[in-house]
Amino acid sequence: MLSKADLEEVLQVALRGGDFAEIFIEDKKSTKIGCEDRKIERVITGHEQGAGIRVIRGENTAYGYTNALNKQELLKLAERVAKAARENPVATIALERRESPVKLPVKRRPDEEGIEEKAKLVKAAEEAARSVDEKLVRQVTVGYGDVTQRVTIANTDGVYVEDERIRSRLSVNAVAAEGQVIQTGYESAGGTQGLELFDEEKPVDLGRRAARRALLMLNARRAPAGRMPVVLAGEAGGTMIHEACGHGLEADLVQKGLSVYANRQGEQVASELVTVVDDGTLQGKFGTLRFDDEGSPAQRTVLIEGGILRGYMHDRITASRDGAGLTGNGRRESFQHRPIPRMTNTYLAPGDASPDEIIRETRAGLLVRRMGGGQVNTTNGDFVFEVTEGYLIQDGEATVPVRGATLTGNGPEVLKQIDMIGRDFGFSIGICGKDGQGVAVSDAQPTIRIPELIVGGILEEEGDYQ
Amino acid sequence: MIEVEKLNERDLVAAAVEDAKRYGADLADAFFAQNHELVIEVRNEEVENLKVARESGIGIRLIKEGRLGFAYTSDLRRDSIRETVRAALANARIGSPDLNNVLPAPPEVYPEMELEDHRLQEIPLEEKIRLAQEIEKSGRGYDNRVRITEQAGYQEAHYQVTIANSLGILASYRGSLCGGYASLVAGDDGDQQTGFGLYFTRKFDELDPEAVGREAAYKAVRMLGxxxxxxxxxxxxxxxxxxxxxxxxxxxxxxxxxxxxxxxxxxxxxxxxxxxxxxxxxxxxxxxxxxxxxxxxxxxxxxxxxxxxxxxxxxxxxxxxxxxxxxxxxxxxxxxxxxxxxxxxxxxxxxxxxxxxxxxxxxxxxxxxxxxxxxxxxxxxxxxxxxxxxxxxxxxxxxxxxxxxxxxxxxxxxxxxxxxxxxxxxxxxxxxxxxxxxxxxxxxxxxxxxx
Structure with a gap:
């Protein structure tokens, strides 16, 4: 094992190459169980170790990583990473252990539970999905995963953090078919919790919901095409807010001029109904952290308040460049990657309208009851997100279900348009990708109305345009 | 038994398969992979990020009574590999039995292939940095509306794969690849658009940095308005x-x-x-x-x-x-x-x-x-x-x-x-x-x- 004194020595060597050096040591145990075709097919356990060393000099970063976790190898790596730069005078480093205000108690540690217990959760979800309709539900795929990640983070500012992150998740994908029509339904749950997560998010419920959505979509019409009012239900999850403004408020993109929200702090960038928050401290959520991957404590950061842009999400580099405070958003996928500004749990705060009233006050449009994935081009603000359960709104009522379609809009334009915000609230989870790194996040929003979005459906007739 | 802490890759996978058989697996394979990576990212002609990395690990798959189990580790010491074999066996216990879980027998011959640029590792870092800078320079110089470098860089990887199975397969290969990429932003009248260019190959000499930069710039500029x-x-x-x-x-x-x-x-x-x-x-x-x-x-x-x-x-x-x-x-x-x-x-x-x-x-x-x-x-x-x-x-x-x-x-x-x-x-x-x-x-x- 590597002592604090060992790490001080490694950091000292690394610091010869720059103004700041950091080491991130990771030990990760994970389990995955996959079930398909009524069979438990993939049972995988893994153990991975490694360390990443980062040296920053001015605006330049050198990064190196290795699997070999002994002092000699780390000293060699520190030397290699530092080599790119000039010789600095030797400084002394005194590491001091930090604590986080965030407590994340775990009741049933995944690394202490038997694999049979986990397989039971998978089977429960699979059987529940099948039993919704033995005939029409043709295939059910269930994936279980847990990760127990131990990290040690130390840097030349004296930060020393030892942390453990535990995450569990379960996902169900159901395929239903009738005649030529084949449709799917997906549900997932995940959190910074152990197996107790599934006392609340019952595998049986996930399985049933996935199967019911696949069946519902069998009878759905094709989604309409073109511009229309859209109501996003609270239960739909938070993908829209993640794409429409979350990424654009990450400070690295802002500072490089790659965000439509650059240089707009203090300005009205959204309707005054809109407040957007990133909060890494929410108990048990998928994006929750005690510390980010640079050893800064997680926190709640108000990004937009009453429509006014208040601040951005920072890592150490962007915060020092802006002279801003750390926000606990410096995250990385693993020791193989350098940290960059990332979201944690991001949400559009609830308002006071009744969700039913929002639908009632919409003459015609689309109601989105579940969102899937999305993507954004932060440079021009255009974003897309997927609708996995949608209904036409006719005369203030949700009527026929429509098949999946992508909705598109422009972030700043859409945020200004939002004209009704409900008092309900719903979360969705995901692995968010940026610069080739995936990190666990959650997103949430209440029921909202957007007067105009482009719905990417199908026109049935040739020449039916203009 | 002699304990050897540092085995070569072929001995390592063969030993893992032997362990699996000894612990009771009917069939087993072991897959070792090693990667060396270099990434150079430039912005405004300076090296903004430089990454050097090496990584290796082994994955062990085994079949017992038709049930499949898998486990992996990055810790290649003998005792760690034995522990990984035991984990794979424990995992196999809950797998559903399926007689189609089989492994291939050794083939008569594998195709001959040249996957490696032996010169690549000898080319100095400075030359690779220069290549990344040329990508950015040619893109930024393409049109004065190309204003921001989102990314411009050079990447290379060297990899080695070794596999063994209990039916007698024992084989390995090495390879390398390298390439350049750019994502550039053009701006005009408050409008901003991005474009990207990319080219990867096995031979360093085949890289054309100017073409990569020009492609990114051209694609960004044509989207303006x-x-x-x-x-x-x-x-x-x-x-x-x-x-x-x-x-x-x-x-x-x-x-x-x-x-x-x-x-x-x-x-x-x-x-x-x-x-x-x-x-x-x-x-x-x-x-x-x-x-x-x-x-x-x-x-x-x-x-x-x-x-x-x-x-x-x-x-x-x-x-x-x-x-x-x-x-x-x-x-x-x-x-x-x-x-x-x-x-x-x-x-x-x-x-x-x-x-x-x-x-x-x-x-x-x-x-x-x-x-x-x-x-x-x-x-x-x-x-x-x-x-x-x-x-x-x-x-x-x-x-x-x-x-x-x-x-x-x-x-x-x-x-x-x-x-x-x-x-x-x-x-x-x-x-x-x-x-x-x-x-x-x-x-x-x-x-x-x-x-």
């Missing part, structure tokens, strides 16, 4: 990169695993027409310059060329040993492992839509009006089971055979089977983006949603 058009049904010309995005959807449906599990839209259609006459889709793990070429797949089965769709007719599917056994056919050498951390699934190697005869310029010239589609967004939301897609779209509007105004913020939607049937022109400009290749194509009618 893009706007949203009205909703319509129209012809769409797909550029090769966009076609490769759609090929990903087709690839998953052409896996025998998807077919056997009832989630492929090609199930039951072998011998039938599933695409327009000119459409031929091939997977070929033996292409000499292919970046996904290798002598054998993730189970040690020799790589091969497999025709999947020939002149519009479905020929068959991609197999690994499991799906082959289940269908009573041979593996096509398509057991894919994304790293030592995953057991072999069914996956593609060099997967491409074969080129046709049309000059891509003529495809545009022959299009009275339509969308030249150059970017899609949210491709991961397309449904590989139903084939339905609805994705963000940007490109350039074609009017009377000429590229006119750039468009963005729109959505195109349809079904992949309908799309395949409606391909009416195929270009001769096959281009690979790492492991997937395609030419320009035209699709007769698709809904493009906008105003």
């Amino acid at each position: 893009a706007r949203r058009l009205e909703t319509r049904r129209t012809a769409v010309v797909f550029d090769p990169y966009v076609v490769t995005n759609f090929l990903g959807l087709i690839a998953s449906a052409l896996s025998a695993d998807a077919v056997q599990k009832g989630r492929s839209l090609f199930a039951g259609k072998v011998g039938q027409k599933v695409a327009a006459e000119g459409v031929t889709v091939i997977d070929d793990g033996t292409i000499p310059k292919g970046l996904m070429s290798s002598p054998f797949d993730g189970e040690g089965v020799p790589s091969q060329r497999t025709s999947l769709i020939m002149k519009g007719r479905l020929q068959g599917f991609l197999h690994n040993s499991y799906t082959g056994a289940r269908d009573g056919v041979s593996s096509t050498g398509n057991a894919a492992r994304s790293s030592y951390k995953s057991p072999p699934e069914v996956g593609t190697t060099n997967f491409y839509l074969a080129p046709g005869e049309k000059d891509p310029q003529d495809i545009i010239k022959n299009t009275e009006s339509g969308l030249y589609l150059t970017e899609v967004m949210g491709m991961h939301t397309a449904n590989p089971v139903s084939g339905d897609f609805s994705v963000g779209a940007a490109g350039i509007w074609i009017e009377r055979g000429e590229l006119t105004t750039p468009v963005r913020g729109m959505v195109i939607a349809g079904n992949i089977l309908e799309l395949l049937e409606n391909i009416d022109l195929i270009g001769n400009d096959l281009r690979f983006f790492i492991g997937t290749g395609a030419p320009t194509i035209r699709v007769a009618g698709l809904t493009v949603s906008g105003q």
Whole structure:
């Protein structure tokens, strides 16, 4: 094992190459169980170790990583990473252990539970999905995963953090078919919790919901095409807010001029109904952290308040460049990657309208009851997100279900348009990708109305345009 | 028994397989992979990020009474490997028994391949940094509206794979690749648009940094002033990169695993027409310059060329040993492992839509009006089971055979089977983006949603 004194020595060597050096040591145990075709097919356990060393000099970063976790190898790596730069005078480093205000108690540690217990959760979800309709539900795929990640983070500012992150998740994908029509339904749950997560998010419920959505979509019409009012239900999850403004408020993109929200702090960038928050401290959520991957404590950061842009999400580099405070958003996928500004749990705060009233006050449009994935081009603000359960709104009522379609809009334009915000609230989870790194996040929003979005459906007739 | 702390890769995988047999596995394989990586990212002519990395690990798969278990570790000491074997055995206990869980026997011969640029590691870092800087410089100098470097860089990787199984396979190969990429932003009148360029190869000498930078710049500049058009049904010309995005959807449906599990839209259609006459889709793990070429797949089965769709007719599917056994056919050498951390699934190697005869310029010239589609967004939301897609779209509007105004913020939607049937022109400009290749194509009618 590597002592604090060992790490001080490694950091000292690394610091010869720059103004700041950091080491991130990771030990990760994970389990995955996959079930398909009524069979438990993939049972995988893994153990991975490694360390990443980062040296920053001015605006330049050198990064190196290795699997070999002994002092000699780390000293060699520190030397290699530092080599790119000039010789600095030797400084002394005194590491001091930090604590986080965030407590994340775990009741049933995944690394202490038997694999049979986990397989039971998978089977429960699979059987529940099948039993919704033995005939029409043709295939059910269930994936279980847990990760127990131990990290040690130390840097030349004296930060020393030892942390453990535990995450569990379960996902169900159901395929239903009738005649030529084949449709799917997906549900997932995940959190910074152990197996107790599934006392609340019952595998049986996930399985049933996935199967019911696949069946519902069998009878759905094709989604309409073109511009229309859209109501996003609270239960739909938070993908829209993640794409429409979350990424654009990450400070690295802002500072490089790659965000439509650059240089707009203090300005009205959204309707005054809109407040957007990133909060890494929410108990048990998928994006929750005690510390980010640079050893800064997680926190709640108000990004937009009453429509006014208040601040951005920072890592150490962007915060020092802006002279801003750390926000606990410096995250990385693993020791193989350098940290960059990332979201944690991001949400559009609830308002006071009744969700039913929002639908009632919409003459015609689309109601989105579940969102899937999305993507954004932060440079021009255009974003897309997927609708996995949608209904036409006719005369203030949700009527026929429509098949999946992508909705598109422009972030700043859409945020200004939002004209009704409900008092309900719903979360969705995901692995968010940026610069080739995936990190666990959650997103949430209440029921909202957007007067105009482009719905990417199908026109049935040739020449039916203009 | 003599304890050896540092074994070479061949001894290491052989020892892991021996351990598995000794602990009671009926069949076992061990897969070792090692990677060295170098990444240089430049911005405003300075090296902004430099990454050097080395990584290795072993994955152990075993079968006991028809049940499959898998475990991996990055800790290559003998006791850690034994512990990993025991974990894989414990995992096998809860796996469902399936007699199709089999391993391949050693082949007579593996294809000979040269996958490595031996000179690459000797080229000094400074030369590689210079190459990354040239990419940025040529892009930024292309047009004075190119204002921001989102990314410009050089990347190289050296890898080594060694595999052993309890039926006698023991084989390994080494390879390297290198390449440059750029993502640049052009700005004009408050409007900002991005464009990217990329080129990867096995030989350093084949890299042309200026071409990469110019491509990114040209693509960014031509999107300036893009706007949203009205909703319509129209012809769409797909550029090769966009076609490769759609090929990903087709690839998953052409896996025998998807077919056997009832989630492929090609199930039951072998011998039938599933695409327009000119459409031929091939997977070929033996292409000499292919970046996904290798002598054998993730189970040690020799790589091969497999025709999947020939002149519009479905020929068959991609197999690994499991799906082959289940269908009573041979593996096509398509057991894919994304790293030592995953057991072999069914996956593609060099997967491409074969080129046709049309000059891509003529495809545009022959299009009275339509969308030249150059970017899609949210491709991961397309449904590989139903084939339905609805994705963000940007490109350039074609009017009377000429590229006119750039468009963005729109959505195109349809079904992949309908799309395949409606391909009416195929270009001769096959281009690979790492492991997937395609030419320009035209699709007769698709809904493009906008105003």
